[in-house]
Amino acid sequence: MSHGKQFTLYTHKxxxxxxxxxxxxxxxGLTYESIYLDFDKGEQKSPEHTKxxxxxxxxxxxxxKNNDFTLWESDAILLYLVEKYDPEHKISVTSEGDKFHQTQWLFFQSSGQGPYYGQAAWFLVYHPEKIPSAIERYMNEIFRVLGVLESVLSKQEWLVGGKPTVADLSFLPWNQSTFSRLPSYKEGYDVQKEFPAVAAWHGKLEARDSVKRIVAARDAALKNQ
Structure with missing residues (x-):
């Protein structure tokens, strides 16, 4: 089977x-085709995907272009992409120490930010009953994660290597989703006031051309669902 684009990305709008x-x-600058799975139909659990x-x-x-090499877990995918397709280190680091710190931040994003932000959204928006203790727990975890980031970004511009890398970019989509909802989760909440270094860092990431293109693609996909 021939493919016009190098990658197929199974994803969700x-x-x-x-x-x-x-x-x-x-x-x-890699070419890819996105296949949006319909979670309401359980397509993510279908044999066509679970294979x-x-x-x-x-x-x-x-x-x-690599013998249909297949990978899942988002931050493992990011490491693969920069290891194999970022020889100029546009968004990755070079020294051994920086590589370990880059991996450290990716682990923190996948174990700390993503699950806790996701659980907060679940109990605030999707769970059929309101459980105040669960909401409080996961909201506090959001603020804890933001506090960790603030403690570092108040002293340096980027997480590792003195430049934007996959470590920084890995945090962006969950922050975008959560920052827009925080004022409704907690009345009058202002991320910029509470975590100014995180807000400045987030704004610089959002200003990148790649991010603008993806935001436009995401908005179009959600509009057409």
Missing amino acids: GGPNGWKVAIVLEEL YNPNGRIPTLIDH
């Missing part, structure tokens, strides 16, 4: 983790 991968593909990703979640990436 509303899923931050899929958009994270799309941003990095855009940053590196690639036994976890039945998104994103899943297939690299057709």
Whole structure:
């Protein structure tokens, strides 16, 4: 089977983790086709998808120019992309120490930011009953994660290597989703006031051309769903 584009990305129109991968593909100028799975129909759990990703979640990436090499877990995908397709280190680091710190931040994003932000959204928006203790727990976790980022970004512009990397970009989609909702989650909440260094960092990431393209693609996809 021939493919016009190098990658196939199985993703979801509303899923931050899929958009994270799309941003990095855009940053590196790599061609890809996005296949949006319909979660309401359970397409992420269908055999057509789980033959690639036994976890039945998104994103899943297939690299057709590397013998259809398949990978899932979003931050593992980011590491693969920069290791194989960022020889100029546009959005990755070079020294051994920086590489470990880059991986450290990706682990923190995948274990700290993503799950806690997602659980907060679940209990605030989607859970059939309001459970105040669960909402309080996960809202506090959002603020804890933001506090960790603020403590570092108040002293340096980027997370690692003195430049924007996949470490920074990995946090962007979940922050975009959550920052827009925080004032409704907690009345009058102002991220810029509470976490000024994080807000400035976030704004610089949003100003990148790759991010603007992905935001436009995401908005169009959501509009047409």
